[in-house]
Amino acid sequence: MAARKVLTRAESQAQTREELIEAAERLFYADGYHATSLAAIAAEAGRTIGAVYSNFDSKEALCLEVLRSWATTRMSRLANTIAATDGSLEQRLDAIATWWDKQLITDNAPLILAAEYGISVLRDPAQQARAVEACERLVDSGRVLILDHLPEHAAEAGELLEDGVHGVLAAGIGLAAGSVTGLTPPGRSSSILTATIEFWLQRLGAAIGAGENAE
Structure with a gap:
């Protein structure tokens, strides 16, 4: 033995x-x-x-770790799903929609917990700062996804790029909340999310193109 x-x-x-x-x-x-x-x-x-x-040091800190673990696992699965595509925008958007429908909004418990946690830290600046820091990975992932389909110098778009990243993130949060509460029609949230991504890609692409033509 x-x-x-x-x-x-x-x-x-x-x-x-x-x-x-x-x-x-x-x-x-x-x-x-x-x-x-x-x-x-x-x-x-x-x-x-x-x-x-x-x-x-607190229940809030422990809850944040639970949510961080859940989000890390889901983001890893999204990265793997996207990596399995041919790299085209169409396939990537399809991959995002599939991941959203089958990996994210099918499990309400973590989404409800995230909402409960978010409300609980509203009056605690220190915990709120920790939550914002933890969310930076989501922001970074969204930024990479958008930049992959824009010209190499797209990062120079500055505020408009950040608006696009946060616009997509805000849409995702709202759609997740809508799914949990039943406000978003079943089966519609993934198509709304991918349409939002396409909108920002088009807007950023047009802005970058206009800047290039003006030079």
């Missing part, structure tokens, strides 16, 4: 942290953010409340 591996302190702490995130995810999704206490999460993970505070 093989000897059980003895974990280093860092490995043990990383394992505890992961177990707490997984326990928090289960309870947050099942019971909601506000109904879930840190004590309940500790019990679910088989850990002490002290172990929770050794890894996370």
